[in-house]
Amino acid sequence: MAHASVDTDMTLEQMGIAAKSSAKVLRKLSTAEKNDALEKMAEALEAQQDFILNENMKDLMHSKEAEYPEAMVERLTLNQERIQGMANGLRQIAGLPDPTAVSKGEWVNGDGLRITRRSVPLGVIGIIYESRPNVTVDATALCLKAGNSVILRGGKEAINSNKALIQALKSGLEGSSVPADSIQLITDPSRELAAKFMKFNAGLDCLIPRGGGSLIQTVLDNATVPVIETGTGNCHLYIHEQADLAMAKSILINGKTQRPSVCNALETLLIDESIADTALPILSEALAEKGVLIHGDETVCARLKDAVPATEADYHAEYLANEIAVKIVADYETAVSHIEKYSSGHSDAIVTTSYTHAQDFLDDIDSAAVYVNASTRFTDGEMFGFGGEIGISTQKLHARGPMGLEALTSYKYVILGSGQIKA
Structure with missing residues (x-):
């Protein structure tokens, strides 16, 4: 099968001109036209699966030669299931409501002007990201459905995979x-x-970084283009003294080990001192069975022979691996203070049967996603019903949390008159 080529000779300026020109066309397309394109893209991924996997294998071979971290290799890896997942994601996005040309409010002012706030595409969106080829497809689909053109800059470790996906x-x-x-x-x-x-x-028109803390900080420090920050995930799980320990164990193991290399995986476990004698053996044994290394405070290390001492850096860490920081806290207030100090503002959770403490936690923790009795692994655009996601924003301006289609739009005011002039 012939494959569309990726133009590797275009300069950045030429890409910008082409993307701006395309954005003018995109913002006027109907929902049906955009959905038709998404369906055709899904079919092309399926048809060109073998080609994509062969190109991905080149990246995987290089990653092993370069001795990239295991978490990076896991994110880089494509297989038949993941490609089918990408195709399904395209179709799912096609089935979502179109976020453009939607009225966000309409009124008539004192001069008889009919004023409407209408959602519109952002224009040209730049995505700068690391080793996840799925971002190539997810970001493209979301941008196009929201009426935006996109310029992608992936990492060198995934260059063959990304070129193959874009060609498809x-x-x-x-x-x-x-x-x-x-x-x-x-x-x-x-x-x-x-x-x-x-x-x-x-x-x-805007730039969205997706990747580790160093990439995101580099973009924030150097960009003059408006940036939507997608932050790192130092996610916490707090086991309150009134927790159901069976539930706590299940949520902990899911949050830490179901897929350790992603930003919504748990990185820190806090346990109330009053239940530590009971809870710590149960939870640490469950972690050990999954091969998770515990970085513990003095109390934890005194009770667990296999734990290693936690440093200040461990409480800030986004491990993205089978490692976790564990700390015994005096009470609810101490747990909240710890999360306020160390959390990256991504996702934090409490396990408790206390309605009062659950409600307090929702108010006290200022993160993009705050959970009561559920795994932080649900912080995901698809899980939230957004289809895919462009990233998970940890900032507060424009967009926050999983960024779906609506986050890729702005708005303008449309004013209809009948000859009015201002006195």
């Missing part, structure tokens, strides 16, 4: 109303071009 997606656009230039991929892995991308105000 572009081939899917053939015969659709969506211009092929709506999707651009930067294939130059240099830091110089990445730095230029962060300051590409002429071509980008």
Whole structure:
């Protein structure tokens, strides 16, 4: 099967011009036209699965030679199930309501002007990300459904996978109303071009980084393009003295070990001192069975022979691996203070049967997602009913938490008059 090519010769400026031109077309397309393109893209992924997997294998071989961390390799890996998941995600996004051209309120002012606040696409969105090829598909689909063109800059470790995915997606656009230039991929892995991308105000309307803390901080420190920050996930689980320990064990193991390499996995466990004698053996044994290394405070290390002493850095850490910081806290207030100090503002949870403490926790913890008696692994656009997600925002301006279609729109005011002039 022939594959649409990725233009590796276009300069960043040329990509910006093409993306801006495509954005003008996209914002006027009907919902049906955008959904048709998403369906064709899904079919192209399925049809070109073998090609994509062969290209992914090149990246995996290089990652082993370069001795990349296990968590990065896991995120980089594609298989038949994951490609089918991407295709299903495209179709799911096609089935979601169109977030554009929606009235966000309408009124008539004292001069008889009919004023409507209408949602509109952001325009051209830049995505800068690391080793997850699924971001290539998810981000593209969400941007297109919301009427935006997209310029993608993935990591060098996934370059072959990303090129293959973009070729498949572009081939899917053939015969659709969506211009092929709506999707651009930067294939130059240099830091110089990445730095230029962060300051590409002429071509980008906003920039969204997805990756580890160092990437996100680099973007925040250097970008002049407006940035939507998707933060790291130092997620906490607090076991309150009135917790159901069977529930606590289940939530802990799911949150830490179901997929340790993702940002909504647990990184710190807090246990009330009053129940530590009972809870710590149960929870630590469950972690040990899953091969999780415990970084414990003095109390934890005194009780668990296999625990290693926790440092200050451990309480800030996003391990993305089978490791967790464990601390015994004096009471609810101490737990909240610890979370306030160390949490990255992503997702934090409490396990308790106390209605009062549950409600207090929801008010006291200022994170993007706050849970009572549930796993932080649910902080995900698909789990929230958004289809896919462009990222999980830990900032408070414009968007917060899992960012679905609506987060990729802005709004404008449409004013209808009958000849009014201002006195």
